[in-house]
Amino acid sequence: MSELRFDHVSVRYGSRSTGLTAVDDVSLTIPSGSVVGLVGESGSGKSTLARAAIGLAPVTGGAITLDGVDVAKLRRRHPIQMVFQDPFSSLDPRMAIGESIAEMIPRGTFSSAAAKRAEVGRLLKLVNLDPDRAGSLPGALSGGQRQRIGLARALAARPEVIIADEITSALDVSVQGSVLNLVRNVCAELELTMLFISHNLSVVRYLSDYIAVMYLGHIVELGPVDEVLNNAKHPYTRELLASVPTRNGNLLAVDPAAPMDVEPADPHHPPSGCRFNPRCPIGPLVHPERQICVQSAPQLPTTPGHATACHFADLTRGRVPQPFEPSW
């Protein structure tokens, strides 16, 4: 069992006057052995939430627990490991890849150097790389290979939870697939719990059991993958879905109701009430009587299943509409 739980977690950077709350009162549970995909626009706090779980961002409120135990108390065991976005900065350029992996093996696990080397070889094989390459420097590897080393390194610590932050966004599409297939197989085989962060909804859909959508530090929608994608209720999620370039979509279509081209909100001065209200196509800009959106922040229901933080979520139904022809 390894259930990762974020309980009313807040992360605040900087001083009281000039700082910003990158993650604001977020509650999220990743059931043991399942994959939660976290999507949301740049700066919405996805990476911050992930980094808080491994102690690289300051948790200023709430608690993060693994099977009920505060993760801060588990740091000795390092049960949560992360795979990073940039394959070119995530490996020490001067350290042989085998060494980078060996460094993560908990101390005292292996008595002899030979056993340690064998473990490195096993890990390399696990991520479909030739164990003979343990001596190579990262410079000699392609982006996709480096990402696999990143995974092997995370696995070396024998984690229960893997956090993958945009692990394929720096890769070419032709190699992206091999990394994703590998992550999926390894996680299934080792029964790992995973938080998978990506801005690419198609990739998230492929890998995840649940999806959480973040907007300006809040989770605005959460639920099983198909539920959220086929029956998105939050207007932001719907906008996101309509913006994904797909073979059947129509990116150039215009929704005449949407207040288009609004500047993304400033995280230092988030809007009052619902943080999405200045951009919301069903909010106060379009329906002036919906002042509640400016006055009070909608809460994410804690009931299991599909949850949406929007005062008018129940008014939106069905798959994202695409009825509009390009008007110009």
Add this chain to the structure above:
Amino acid sequence: MPTRLKWLSIVRSPVGATATVLVLIVALLAIFAPLLWGAQAEAIDTAGTQQGPSAEHLLGTDALGRDVLARVLIATQLSVALAVIAVVIGVTVGTLLGTAPSVLPRWAARLVVGIVNIAVAFPGLLLALFLAAVFGVGATGAVFAIGLAMAPSFARLTQTMSAAIAGRDFISAARAAGVSRLRVLIRHVLPNIAEPLIVNATVAAGGALLAFAGLSFLGIGVQVPAYDWGKLLSEGLNRIYINPAAAFGPAVAVVVAGLAFNLLGETAASVAGGRVATGRWTLSPLPQPATRTAPAFPNVSVGTILSIENLRVSYPTPNGLVHPVRGVSFEVREGEALGVVGESGSGKSLTALAASRLIEPPGVVDADRLEFNGIQMLTAPEKTIRGLLGTSLAMVFQDPMTSFNPTRRIGSQLAEAAQEHQGMSKKDAMKRAVKQLQAVRVPAATRRAEQYPHEFSGGMRQRAMIAMGLMNSPKLIIADEPTTALDVTVQRQVLRLLERVRTDTNAAILLISHDIAVVSQSCERVLVMYAGRVVEDLPTAELYTGARHPYTRALLEVVPDLDTDREQPLGVIPGRPPAPGEVPLGCAFAARCPLATVQCRESDPELETHRGKHRVACWNPVGGDTRVTLPELSTAAPRTEAAPVATVGGAQ
């Protein structure tokens, strides 16, 4: 570049070679001079004291009749040794101080940083004088004084460099695994800052040499009977009117040795920073396609805005000329939206840059035809080209931050474009700038025009960049990955904006993207590039159904979509594209292609018209209705990366 090559290249630059030779001479003298001329330097000749230069004593003799030249040569040893020891002390103490904050508890770290900050602000030589007084007069005191005086600047250097490294992900990874701070420091931080530290130490050695000469000259350095260059200099200066050569000798020695260290350090620094041209290039002739078929477009037809034929871009490397773009031909018609897709390194951006003649030397561009709006871009004078850019030809780049001047307001930067090319008055130009910002839907355009680039979000900056391109009614907008750094919602807004500009002004758009779905939704025609060539050119309407090149088919298959089958592994194109220097003889895709034959490996297929506007470069194009089926890849699958696993149904 491998480290060894990098360091070798120091020796190859003229300045570096000079410095290396000088340092070698100094080092040899330091080691061997006392053995060779020791006796001569100590031989007292009471009869011939204080003589001027002569054949016997080239620099004359000193107050005891000893040969000055021999003494100058022998003093090399002590002078250099003192300088080196001082640098070692300075670097060691500096590195300790500089790295201590990352392992100490927070309050102690602050204290150390504070002390370093104060010490850095203190003039080095003053510190040395003060410390020399503390340690007492003599060589030992001087060594410590100069060494410690150097420490603060090394501490600062170490601090800034380790801070830069500490932000990298591999440090985060190590810390997440519980690797101790000290271990992180020793295993990850220090090795990565060693190179610049050594470079700086070399420069510092030159400085230390001068500082010692100064201290000894002042009489608080080396004491009799020992002597270094500074000591000799002060002796020589006492008699400068009797025998100027006696002062001149040690002075030249100090300057030459100091310069040698400084030059070596500077050259090494520029190599480490990648600023030095490395190696000589062997120029090989451009490879010409074996068979020159008739040009794809015999004449530039009416309504064509950009016409490119057999475009090549070449770069010199230490191993000869490479050709990242190898014979690209296409046309863009007025008002057309043309997309270019391909993996990173396929030559998309270089093609765009070459089309607007923005390739910087040492890059070389040549083409059978490169014609924009009736102008021959290859032969047109610089001035004509500059006039085009920003008027009829607009460029939009991935990172608009680098395309704006960060110190000037957005509005006046836009206005400047119109002032320069249209001779508009400042006021009119400003009005037009605001109008264009409104046209690209920047909210509150009047107020926004007064802001600086950093006050704009990424999406807004990209709009402003497009607005800048629109200031002078362009005929062609080249947009290189204009939405890659943006969120999908913002990406959609920018794509819509480009589309609206196109319909409103009939400007053609050349949209470069690595995302085939983006191109398929925003362009009428798509060029697929691979390893520096166009391998397929077809209308986007036919992309998903009629693509015939195996690479295009594979690309379409491997991109996951919102309806990809989750029960199946994702498709993969095995292997990777050849590097520009390693393009094979035949089809560049052959090593990854499931349909490759002997013919494919031996000769490169030409881009040939198949039907209507559809062009394909392939010996075995996939039939119009077959689909590439993709590899079943699992962890149990063979690990060989290059083996083609994809198969194409129906075509076999």
